[in-house]
Amino acid sequence: MSKTNKRVLFINPTKKRRTETDRVHLGFCLLGSILSDAGHETRVLDLSFLQHVTDAAIIKDAQWHVQDFRPDVIGISVFSFLHRETVVLLRELETIWNGTVLLGGPHFAVFPEDFREFPNVDYVVRGEAENVILDILQPNTLTSNPTYIDAKPTNPDRIPRADLSVVYGNQHMTVFQIQLSRGCNYQCSFCSVHRVAGRQIRSRRIEECLEEIIAARSEFPAISNIVITDDCPGYDSLRLKQFLRLMAQSCQGVRLYIDNMRADIVDEELLELYVAAGGENICLGAESGHPEVFKKVHKGESLEKIRAAAGLVKKHNLLLGLCFIIGLPGDTPERHYHSVRFARSLEPDYCYWNMVVPWPGTAVYKWYEENGTVEDQRNFTTLVNDRAQFDSPICDSREFPKRELIRAWLIANMETHDLLVNPIALPKIMYLSIKYRILGSFLAYCIRLLRSPSKFMAFINRGIQIRWGKIRSILQGVSNK
Template sequence: MGKKKVLFFNAKREKCNSDSPHLGLGVLAAVLKESGHDVLVVDYQFKPQAPSPKKFIQTYEPDVIGLTLYTATMKEADKILEEIKKFDKPILLGGPHATLYYDTLVKKANYIIVGEAERIISEVVEGAEVTSKGQIIKSEPLDPKNVPNPDFTSFFGYEDIFIYPLLTSRGCPYNCSFCAVRYVSTRKWRPRNIEDCIDEVISAKRVLKGMGSVVIYDDNAMFRKKHIKNFIKCYLDKKINLPLTIINTRADGLDDELVLLLKKANCPSIGIGVESGHPDVFDTVQKGETLEEIIDAAKIVKKYKVPLALCFVIGLEGDSLDKTKSSIELAKKLKPDHIYWNMITPFEGTRIKEWYDQNGKVFDLINHSSWVDGDFMCEEPCAETPEFTVDQRKKAYIMAILETNDTRLSILDIGRLIPYVRTYGLYIEFFRWIPRNIFMMVKKPFKLLHLAIKIYPEIGFAGLFKRIHRN
């Protein structure tokens, strides 16, 4: 079919920047390049100040244009779509939102790819043409051992990549009620070869001169503890000398040996998904682990003095304002260094979406994210029940961040915080929070100094500046 020029876009999420490029688009770029095509990736989440899509299309002159979609960025993605439609080029849509809501997209693009796209992307690009109606193409999951390393040199501004995103496996066998991973990357856990992962990082370090850390973005990196332990041991043996972080950590995957390995790899923090501290609410999630295991894992992390992060979700099945107080009490008991209070987002296909359809309401999810980043205030709740209304959920959130010293909330936010305190009558919580927050502010420079002394030899001044800025 001949060489084609492919231009990929990723829209930016409001109030959230990233020092890490889009991993999925990096892999697709590598697959397409292996098939003889040219690729340019414009990731506005990574490079928010990049020129407009129009300018890239005019200068790069692509044959095919692709856009990866997330529910949380659909409004921005729609703006990009409106701009690229003017150029009469074949348009491809993919990503988690396309996989979950593909039937709503047939009028927006020529091809909607459902699932992991690596197996079919070259064929779709080679046959792409402008059509009157979108074609839904479902792709089967593949063995990640057969996928090339991501090509981040195809990204606009790739020289500024600080966080290197890595997958050591795909999929998660668990079936948490709120999680849509089973539809996006399946419940089949599929590991990569450890040697390939290490070679990928070493090669990337040669090319990406600003690379300052490695983050594992697996759906469930710890499903086989032996696999992740062997990876970290090899990572240490090869003296890669960059802080290593694992996202999506499960409590039942943590033990003394693994925490010690992560500490040796200068892991900046270990996060555990608690979800709820109320036993009845916790049980509805069906995580495949117990609250006792979570408490024990948190104690192990604290024992080895690795910063502990905890994640909770407000609004799970059967949750209420009073039951949220159980989560707050558990958080105070475990004393995390970082805490994240997320508001439930019932995605299509999840068990919790079915539960809300029967027991409450789900509002428009477009541009909605459960994740709070860049600002202390969460987005408007997108679901409610008669027992736990939208207003009560807002109160639960403000109460939680005041009682547990959420690090995104500082004394400088008092002006914006006071109206919420008045509305929800949280005066006692507010006045207890003030001295604790002042104490945290006093401690912060010393914590940053300790961090600087620890990681400066590995990542240098530029990397140190970025890391401290992110903290």
């Protein structure tokens, strides 16, 4: 390696037992590809992904990687819900290492001035870093500390292929993520995607995407799950259908998932192609089942469309997921229970009930500024773990105070979301049911569970999986000593 070539360590922090995932940070793999092509050496340390890996032998902390890899540059991906963990990591790095620190990630789309007070941060990239990463590695780019760089959206023809070889622990990857396009031209009231990826759709060539998937599978045969993570994958349903057709023809034996599906593009042909391409589930963003609340979301589709799409998903024997948000503008406890009834009427296989997060720059944020209270969005996550650990809401209104939001969340989960209630979480759910005076819902849930042998077995299996995962990692830790 020549002197001008750099060693770059990318780190994705994690929240212990909250942000575990089987997906590796896609953005880092794309940057890794650009850096490798230019002769730099890259390592991606995704601590959220490594939480998912049960091989204790490869679990090393950031400090170990700094000593082992000896980077010239460390890039950290900042998600707002991992703000605290990023701060801790920066403080730790300050004491052990003295190279160039670069921050980027979706956090800066909503908090563009953050991290000014950290003397060891050299660069903050706002926007997509692909266009600027090589310039940053040039000597003497720095003008102030930190230097904020506003990166332009990447031209779709210049979005590189993900380089998985740079991922630490890549032998444990079973999932490959890919974006066929970036950006979304809808204007849902709660969504901040336009600040991250823009409203203009940037489409990649689907043949190129398919080649990338095939190449990734041939290099890493353990990959058996392909996830399309576009902001709005169905903006052009003909194009999506063509992609599915090609997937079915040339990429057999995989499970395919598409994030962020809209109901208005779901039709018979799309689902037939999706099943043929390995699709197993569809999760529809319903947001609210109450007509007045739904209308204010400005989703650009209707509840009737969502109902019809849900019916088609079930007709094609796909698992049906639904995604709702509690506490949207105009929501009240009564309207929320209407939403729960709507959800149940669609007979979903699983449901996500997310607490509303008013992101700066969204209509929901403006509404809460005028009609309620908003606390700091940093460090809040809607993710819930197997122990039913969840964050308290960060906003409320006179119509939907915090205590009611939590009650609403608990009831909705017990009514529709069997995954949350497992033997490990059960004592906590019972305690919360007493605290929030919804013991009736808890008992109704238990009765439903006991009456359905398949649900009961799933409940027990989930408990065994959680306990076995823990025991296995302890045993591996002991045998590796």
